[in-house]
Amino acid sequence: MAHPILVTGATGTQGNAVARALLARGRQVRALTRDPAKQAARQLAAIGAELATGDFTDAATLRRAATGTSAVFAMGTPFEAGAQAETQQAITLLDAAAEAGTGQLVYSSVASALDNTGIPHFESKAEVERHLATLPLPWTVIAPVAFLENMHAPWSAPALAQGVYSSVLPGDVVSQQVAIADLADFAAVVISDRHRFAGRRIELASLQVTGEDVAAALSRQLGHPVHYQQAPQEGMDDDLLKMSAFLRESGYSVDTPALHTEYPQIGWHGLEDWIAEQNWSHARAA
Numbered sequence: 001m002a003h004p005i006l007v008t009g010a011t012g013t014q015g016n017a018v019a020r021a022l023l024a025r026g027r028q029v030r031a032l033t034r035d036p037a038k039q040a041a042r043q044l045a046a047i048g049a050e051l052a053t054g055d056f057t058d059a060a061t062l063r064r065a066a067t068g069t070s071a072v073f074a075m076g077t078p079f080e081a082g083a084q085a086e087t088q089q090a091i092t093l094l095d096a097a098a099e100a101g102t103g104q105l106v107y108s109s110v111a112s113a114l115d116n117t118g119i120p121h122f123e124s125k126a127e128v129e130r131h132l133a134t135l136p137l138p139w140t141v142i143a144p145v146a147f148l149e150n151m152h153a154p155w156s157a158p159a160l161a162q163g164v165y166s167s168v169l170p171g172d173v174v175s176q177q178v179a180i181a182d183l184a185d186f187a188a189v190v191i192s193d194r195h196r197f198a199g200r201r202i203e204l205a206s207l208q209v210t211g212e213d214v215a216a217a218l219s220r221q222l223g224h225p226v227h228y229q230q231a232p233q234e235g236m237d238d239d240l241l242k243m244s245a246f247l248r249e250s251g252y253s254v255d256t257p258a259l260h261t262e263y264p265q266i267g268w269h270g271l272e273d274w275i276a277e278q279n280w281s282h283a284r285a286a
Contacts, residue, residue: 056089062096
């Protein structure tokens, strides 16, 4: 009898995509959620996921959720309670999964987390990675660069509707980005072949583009001119200031041609492909 895979963050963007990628491959999914009545949770249940109620601050609920699983997809976020809380919660999750006897841990970190960048949400994930390496079971780290979905976020829509796309970088600086769908497909591949990926850390990127490239592609998709504008640093918190400095001075360094050659089964998105797949109705000019 096949054992389920526990997917944490299952009602968020990343975990939800992983859960759906696994379900699409015929895998049994146990979706961790704090609120099983949440719409995203009910939608997963409707397509075959088993719901498990749990909280990253409650180890007992995490152990129950991980019991009887063949793998756990683990992730965390610093954007609810801060980077230190993310570290504590992720370690609680990983320890609970190990104590429950899961067969594999797949942790979603961030590219360059181990490069001593000083970025708070990179350092929090680096601490989790170091703890993960001490656990006595197969583990893999997948480490994405910035998400393409950031340009599609609700807070970007008003500016896009007015013909402006912005980010923290100068418009001609190349940055690496990854589609969440590509990360989800990669996570499913890792979970399907634990022995191949055990003890490995793999950084993920779909493409590399400039802000001006993105603005031009958005212009074609949205049907009105979109101009690039570098976001001002005033008002940025410490994390975002350090992140923008890192991206300007060095940035991510994933060898994307080698990555895509090694894993051709992933449907690595190009910029135009990804943009064409999105619903931009909220960002079109009136």
